[in-house]
Amino acid sequence: MTSTESLIDRKQLAYIASQAADARLNVELETEGMTLNIGPQHPATHGTLRIIAHLDGEQVVWAEPSCGYMHRGYEKLTEVRTYPQVTSLVNRIDWLGSFANEVPFILAAEKLMGVEAPPRAQWIRTILFELSRIANVSLFLGDLGVQLGAVTPVFMAFRDREHVLNLIEAATGGRFHPNFDRIGGLKDDLPEGFIDETRAVMKKLRNFCTEMEDLLFGNEIFQSRTRGIGVIPKDIAMQYGLSGANLRACGVDWDLRRDQSLPMAWDKVDWKVWTHPDGDSFARCWIRLQEVRESTLIVDQLLKSIPSGPVMAKVPRIIKVPEGEAWVSTENPLGEMGYYVVSKGDLGPFRTKIRSASFNNISIVPWVLKGVYVPDIITILASLYFILGDIDR
Amino acid sequence: MSPLSSTETPIAEIPGDTLRERIIDDLRTHIGADLLDSLLKPGDDLWVRVNTSAWRQTGVALRSMGFEYFCFLSAIDWMPSPFGKGEDDPTAPPTERDDTVRQGYAGGATRMQLLARVVHPSLHVGVNIKCDVSDSEPVVESWSPIFAGANWHERETHEMFGIGFAGHPDLRNMYLPSEFEGHPLRKDFPLLARMVKPWPGIIDVEPMPGGSDDEEGEAE
Numbered sequence: 001m002t003s004t005e006s007l008i009d010r011k012q013l014a015y016i017a018s019q020a021a022d023a024r025l026n027v028e029l030e031t032e033g034m035t036l037n038i039g040p041q042h043p044a045t046h047g048t049l050r051i052i053a054h055l056d057g058e059q060v061v062w063a064e065p066s067c068g069y070m071h072r073g074y075e076k077l078t079e080v081r082t083y084p085q086v087t088s089l090v091n092r093i094d095w096l097g098s099f100a101n102e103v104p105f106i107l108a109a110e111k112l113m114g115v116e117a118p119p120r121a122q123w124i125r126t127i128l129f130e131l132s133r134i135a136n137v138s139l140f141l142g143d144l145g146v147q148l149g150a151v152t153p154v155f156m157a158f159r160d161r162e163h164v165l166n167l168i169e170a171a172t173g174g175r176f177h178p179n180f181d182r183i184g185g186l187k188d189d190l191p192e193g194f195i196d197e198t199r200a201v202m203k204k205l206r207n208f209c210t211e212m213e214d215l216l217f218g219n220e221i222f223q224s225r226t227r228g229i230g231v232i233p234k235d236i237a238m239q240y241g242l243s244g245a246n247l248r249a250c251g252v253d254w255d256l257r258r259d260q261s262l263p264m265a266w267d268k269v270d271w272k273v274w275t276h277p278d279g280d281s282f283a284r285c286w287i288r289l290q291e292v293r294e295s296t297l298i299v300d301q302l303l304k305s306i307p308s309g310p311v312m313a314k315v316p317r318i319i320k321v322p323e324g325e326a327w328v329s330t331e332n333p334l335g336e337m338g339y340y341v342v343s344k345g346d347l348g349p350f351r352t353k354i355r356s357a358s359f360n361n362i363s364i365v366p367w368v369l370k371g372v373y374v375p376d377i378i379t380i381l382a383s384l385y386f387i388l389g390d391i392d393r
Numbered sequence: 394m395s396p397l398s399s400t401e402t403p404i405a406e407i408p409g410d411t412l413r414e415r416i417i418d419d420l421r422t423h424i425g426a427d428l429l430d431s432l433l434k435p436g437d438d439l440w441v442r443v444n445t446s447a448w449r450q451t452g453v454a455l456r457s458m459g460f461e462y463f464c465f466l467s468a469i470d471w472m473p474s475p476f477g478k479g480e481d482d483p484t485a486p487p488t489e490r491d492d493t494v495r496q497g498y499a500g501g502a503t504r505m506q507l508l509a510r511v512v513h514p515s516l517h518v519g520v521n522i523k524c525d526v527s528d529s530e531p532v533v534e535s536w537s538p539i540f541a542g543a544n545w546h547e548r549e550t551h552e553m554f555g556i557g558f559a560g561h562p563d564l565r566n567m568y569l570p571s572e573f574e575g576h577p578l579r580k581d582f583p584l585l586a587r588m589v590k591p592w593p594g595i596i597d598v599e600p601m602p603g604g605s606d607d608e609e610g611e612a613e
Binding site: 067068071073075076077079080081111235236238239240241252254259260323324325326327329336338340342344347348351353355359360363364367392 | 437438440461462463464465467469470473474478495497498508510514517519521540541542544545546553566567568569577578584587
């Protein structure tokens, strides 16, 4: 057994022992069960997720999320739309990192058509993808503070996310829903001055990360509320299909940007995949912070090496995708986001299975909330990080 | 050491087809003749179709082969939609449509098919598994004892396609109210918004002024 594994074991044992002590106390005090409804409208939940928690004293006996308050039926809607129209739908799945949702769908369609975007388009796609990650996760870092009772971080997060949104707006014309990716490339080239501006913003974002690290992650209260809380072991995380930072926080060295070959520019630059052995709430938040910083470094390198040329390959004006099936997934801000596209040689997809990260990430909630204390519910949910649109689709 | 148990080799260095061929062979030793069909796109992806009765056994076999990461589980309804893409005028007589059921990769015999994907976490290779679901008795064994994450995916599939899962702990609806009738992702379930008013947006590209109608022109 390695040292990291024994560390997790010790923490888990201590946690289980403390829970057992509390359970004994509850028996002595003859406590009664109580059902607590968190949400669908509660300031501490992101959007409209409802958690039904059955409590015994201060401890959760069982808890279960209740989904469907934002189900929009995108899988059905893609069946009545054409390929270029689908990107405007999938933009709204994870609304904080919209551009990143378009990319896997477009890549799946391109794979079926045998089209590859020109190098410049691949570079710009990767830059915008990483910018949406930065915008998405920086808001998470701010929001994390609010969930734990710290108000300052969220203002800092909104301040610095604004710079990134301005960049996305300058390039695509849309702050939240760019709808910029096209089969065969991109709608447009980058605007003038984008590269210099982005460099300056990336520097600001790195400062933001350092500030967050000092302010939040170094904070004693933050640490005591997240360390050892909501520990998820590696094999459980795999079974539930946890992805992204949640999986890497369990010590699994797996990043779809590095570990599969896609026509994107991630393999052209030098960067690091962060992992953490603990698998607790702190690890999940810490990984995300490191990933924002790593993303800014990726963007900086890509800006240096961006090739010239067209941003659109030669594709027919009316796009018909040949018959076939394709699966493409990418490492989105929330985790693995993939599309299983079935084409019948028509103008639109025959069936699209949207595999969104949050659906799998939240399906572990009944397992991980068993036995925790009421205030920890919010910490664990915040650290798992979900977007409602990404659960319900 | 077999390539299936190595952890350090990056995917780019493994020739995709030999690795995936090995996966098919390994799976065949586990489930034998229940592996009905397979399709391999070299360096890209792998599809296998298994016997419905061997669905759970396949999950166990794949898990023991190291495919520990559960990606998703869903279904495909191969019947062409009787409503097309909802572009018809509802007052006009219904259009004639081709209603032959044609299955996709790795073949099939029924209208409904179950589709799941599991991934090997260190080799970074995934397998798409399909199995036929009969119309008369749409019940398949549940995967939730093998992959705990399949629980929610099976609930979703049950609600959207009406496929039952034997051995599932709790097949409640995930999104819709419990009294909802019908299975929305089945092709014969109409998209009501399109039934009320046809959508003009399906005509994506309008003819260019000047009457040029060549399809090979540049996009945008």
